[in-house]
Amino acid sequence: MERERFMKLLPWISTPLLLIVTVVVWKLSTTAFDVSPFVLPPPEAVAQTLLEFLRQPDTWLVHARITLVETVVGFGFALVTGVVVGAVLGRIFWLELAVRPLVVALQVIPKVALIPLFVIWFGFGLTSKIIIAAILAFFPIMLNVLLGVRSVEPGHREVMRSLNANRWQTFSSLDFHSTLPYVFAGMEVGIVFALIGAIVGEYLGGNEGLGYMVVVSLNALDAPRLFAVIILLAGLGWLLFFAVNGIKRFMIPWHESVIETGIS
Amino acid sequence: MSAVRETAGARAVPELELVGVEKIFETKRATTHALTAIDLTIEREEFIAIIGQSGCGKTTLLRILAGLVKPSEGAVRAEGRSLWDGAVLDTETVNKLGIVFQDPNLFPWYSVEDNIALPLKLRGVDRKARRARAHELCELVGLKGFERAYPRELSGGMRQRTAIARALSYRPAVLLLDEPFGALDAMTRERMNLELQSIAAATRATVVLVTHSINEAVFLADRIVLLSPRPGRVRSITRVPFPRPRELDLETQPEFQDIVRELRHQLDEDA
Numbered sequence: 046m047e048r049e050r051f052m053k054l055l056p057w058i059s060t061p062l063l064l065i066v067t068v069v070v071w072k073l074s075t076t077a078f079d080v081s082p083f084v085l086p087p088p089e090a091v092a093q094t095l096l097e098f099l100r101q102p103d104t105w106l107v108h109a110r111i112t113l114v115e116t117v118v119g120f121g122f123a124l125v126t127g128v129v130v131g132a133v134l135g136r137i138f139w140l141e142l143a144v145r146p147l148v149v150a151l152q153v154i155p156k157v158a159l160i161p162l163f164v165i166w167f168g169f170g171l172t173s174k175i176i177i178a179a180i181l182a183f184f185p186i187m188l189n190v191l192l193g194v195r196s197v198e199p200g201h202r203e204v205m206r207s208l209n210a211n212r213w214q215t216f217s218s219l220d221f222h223s224t225l226p227y228v229f230a231g232m233e234v235g236i237v238f239a240l241i242g243a244i245v246g247e248y249l250g251g252n253e254g255l256g257y258m259v260v261v262s263l264n265a266l267d268a269p270r271l272f273a274v275i276i277l278l279a280g281l282g283w284l285l286f287f288a289v290n291g292i293k294r295f296m297i298p299w300h301e302s303v304i305e306t307g308i309s
Numbered sequence: 310m311s312a313v314r315e316t317a318g319a320r321a322v323p324e325l326e327l328v329g330v331e332k333i334f335e336t337k338r339a340t341t342h343a344l345t346a347i348d349l350t351i352e353r354e355e356f357i358a359i360i361g362q363s364g365c366g367k368t369t370l371l372r373i374l375a376g377l378v379k380p381s382e383g384a385v386r387a388e389g390r391s392l393w394d395g396a397v398l399d400t401e402t403v404n405k406l407g408i409v410f411q412d413p414n415l416f417p418w419y420s421v422e423d424n425i426a427l428p429l430k431l432r433g434v435d436r437k438a439r440r441a442r443a444h445e446l447c448e449l450v451g452l453k454g455f456e457r458a459y460p461r462e463l464s465g466g467m468r469q470r471t472a473i474a475r476a477l478s479y480r481p482a483v484l485l486l487d488e489p490f491g492a493l494d495a496m497t498r499e500r501m502n503l504e505l506q507s508i509a510a511a512t513r514a515t516v517v518l519v520t521h522s523i524n525e526a527v528f529l530a531d532r533i534v535l536l537s538p539r540p541g542r543v544r545s546i547t548r549v550p551f552p553r554p555r556e557l558d559l560e561t562q563p564e565f566q567d568i569v570r571e572l573r574h575q576l577d578e579d580a
Contacts, residue, residue, distance in 0.1 A: 201416065
């Protein structure tokens with residue numbers, strides 16, 4: 046019991062400690078090894094920039110909102126299409142067999158290499174970034190759903206069959222619940238991928254978004270600002286991931302991935 | 310006079326009936342003759358145990374009784390009505406059967422009470438009635454206080470109790486059990502056997518139990534059907550004379566052990 050409580054508290058103690066250690070090592074390496082502030086700015090310079098950001102949110106909030114919109118809208122498209130395509134391919138075996146080589150071929154394309162193409166096709170605005178975010182998030186979601194609809198336990202199916210359940214009942218009481226954990230596994234990967242897509246898209250074209258701020262800071266050789274924007278991006282990624290994770294905890298509280306880690 | 314004859318007539322219709330049942334499984338690589346010439350009549354409220362070596366087709370036999378497998382030849386009747394009309398299953402008849410598998414097969418996303426009430430939900434029973442029935446059954450199978458628990462929070466024995474309660478939820482006339490306690494330890498198993506006996510008595514259900522434990526069969530059953538393997542056929546039907554309910558120390562009595570010995574002898578001869 047004592048041990049169990051300790052295990053529950055452990056991450057809450059270890060995380061701040063690790064953060065402090067990181068900052069200390071960071072500070073030490075800037076002073077002890079005489080690293081150029083252009084390469085590694087001291088932590089206080091970055092903190093200074095972050096404080097400025099806090100004081101003047103209008104310098105970055107617009108950009109953050111742009112990146113957020115691109116990521117969330119792209120992710121939304123990926124979720125809908127990923128679930129539909131994954132479910133259809135999972136249920137219709139011959140169709141999956143027919144398109145499998147194509148899917149694998151598309152999957153192994155380093156998709157960020159396509160970004161310049163999308164910029165040419167859809168311009169420097171939001172559309173090209175939304176499409177990139179959607180494409181990056183689509184594959185993990187679709188593949189997880191495909192696996193999920195095929196992973197319904199035969200024993201569970203047999204129960205439904207022995208109870209004379211019709212198609213709709215079998216779906217709503219069995220397939221839906223059984224596939225949800227896979228949907229969420231895909232979503233957790235997908236949301237991070239969508240953010241990556243949006244940012245890389247902003248690197249390459251346009252004049253808005255946090256990715257654009259990264260490029261501007263780089264061109265100005267403003268290392269503290271670069272670091273500060275990266276930290277903002279990390280915060281955005283964290284926010285998005287935990288939003289998905291929170292929905293998951295609410296939707297499938299029964300699942301292993303949600304059960305609080307105890308020692309058995 | 311006619312009333313008497315009618316009662317007698319109603320009694321004469323057996324709960325379950327297998328006539329000349331054959332089952333042949335055909336796959337690309339092999340043809341398996343699983344069951345042959347099975348004739349079996351099971352009376353109302355009777356407790357039947359089916360034993361035999363592994364691979365003798367006892368599970369197939371139970372699945373045929375449950376309507377999950379269609380026999381290649383022969384007829385399956387429940388209360389005189391055929392289970393199959395050509396290739397079509399008579400769902401109304403199957404709805405009178407409750408089946409418990411070797412694995413509890415509970416849905417991890419449902420609580421104990423939702424698992425138990427699942428068959429009622431599928432039948433369109435309203436929420437309140439479902440809950441009332443689930444609570445009633447939790448009490449019957451010894452799960453009181455666990456209604457809101459998820460299956461993962463239960464022990465193996467409790468999971469199987471939940472599965473039994475689920476099969477009982479719609480008050481089936483027949484309870485079909487496929488080695489339901491096979492995965493449980495010996496002590497839990499003994500206790501579950503006692504409980505199964507009292508559940509059978511309380512619900513007045515006809516029970517067909519597939520088991521590989523001779524002791525379990527003799528302890529619980531009115532009649533024991535012993536299957537010979539490949540292809541499975543009824544080798545013997547043994548009537549167990551002890552009145553129900555039975556107590557655990559029955560197993561130490563010589564008459565009990567005589568039956569066990571005779572059945573074991575028959576099983577060994579088949580091997």
